[in-house]
Amino acid sequence: MVIDFHTHIFPDKLAEKAIAKLSAIGGIPALSDGKADGLLKCMQEDGIDISVVLNVATNVEQVENVNRFAAFIKEHYPNLIPFGSLHPQSENPRKIVKALKDGGIKGIKLHPDYVETQVDDERFAPVFAAADEFDMPVVIHAGWDFKSPDHVHASADAILKVIGRFPNLKLVCAHFGCNRFWDDVVKKLCGKNLYFDTAIACERFGMKRETAETIIKNHDDEKILFGSDMPWCRAQEVLRFIDSLDIPGEQKEKIYYKNAKKLLGLPA
Numbered sequence: 096m097v098i099d100f101h102t103h104i105f106p107d108k109l110a111e112k113a114i115a116k117l118s119a120i121g122g123i124p125a126l127s128d129g130k131a132d133g134l135l136k137c138m139q140e141d142g143i144d145i146s147v148v149l150n151v152a153t154n155v156e157q158v159e160n161v162n163r164f165a166a167f168i169k170e171h172y173p174n175l176i177p178f179g180s181l182h183p184q185s186e187n188p189r190k191i192v193k194a195l196k197d198g199g200i201k202g203i204k205l206h207p208d209y210v211e212t213q214v215d216d217e218r219f220a221p222v223f224a225a226a227d228e229f230d231m232p233v234v235i236h237a238g239w240d241f242k243s244p245d246h247v248h249a250s251a252d253a254i255l256k257v258i259g260r261f262p263n264l265k266l267v268c269a270h271f272g273c274n275r276f277w278d279d280v281v282k283k284l285c286g287k288n289l290y291f292d293t294a295i296a297c298e299r300f301g302m303k304r305e306t307a308e309t310i311i312k313n314h315d316d317e318k319i320l321f322g323s324d325m326p327w328c329r330a331q332e333v334l335r336f337i338d339s340l341d342i343p344g345e346q347k348e349k350i351y352y353k354n355a356k357k358l359l360g361l362p363a
């Protein structure tokens with residue numbers, strides 16, 4: 096079994112435009128049409144059983160629509176697990192997080208680069224506090240991003256400040272803890288109460304096997320989650336990469352699905 100903890104889709108009527116825009120920002124081609132059915136087709140081809148869909152509100156007005164889309168996906172696609180989103184300017188974040196939790200949504204995605212806010216900024220604190228209170232995992236984009244190539248909004252130091260303040264928060268730092276700053280991950284984040292996902296971990300995006308092996312060996316192997324970042328990276332690319340690592344088979348099983356099941360509260 097494989098659970099892909101890091102994918103993106105858009106409502107059918109917005110997908111084409113959204114994909115074209117993001118593709119231009121990143122200068123990378125999209126590998127699906129960005130729609131739910133397109134993702135399901137790729138999952139089938141790549142041998143993925145369940146995908147977590149990370150929705151991001153890039154402005155405060157979008158939060159309601161994004162969370163309505165998450166509810167729609169939950170209702171109609173049993174193999175997709177949508178996360179909701181908030182914005183650092185969201186009013187009453189506690190109410191929004193509670194509504195997500197009550198609606199059966201299993202987590203929250205925040206993208207500090209797209210909302211141009213440091214992850215340790217005071218404005219994110221109420222969102223983390225509410226996620227902590229309602230035991231909702233939070234996935235953040237961590238490290239370098241195409242959107243903001245000269246300014247990292249979630250550095251290892253900023254992440255440390257967040258978990259210093261919210262030590263029980265279930266925080267998932269995408270891209271092996273901090274995209275492209277993997278020396279910092281080994282030095283500062285490994286061994287801390289943090290989850291890492293493997294999104295875009297493959298040679299094409301600059302991740303080396305030795306780097307991934309070092310991070311996994313230095314971190315709690317119950318806190319690493321398989322993720323691809325579809326539609327920007329195919330799950331089969333990351334699967335091939337993780338498969339090639341010199342780590343025990345039981346660790347790979349934890350990464351592929353066991354850790355995700357626990358974090359999402361799915362039956363073992």
Ligand SMILES: [Zn+2]
Binds near residue numbers: 103294
């Ligand atoms: Zn992503």
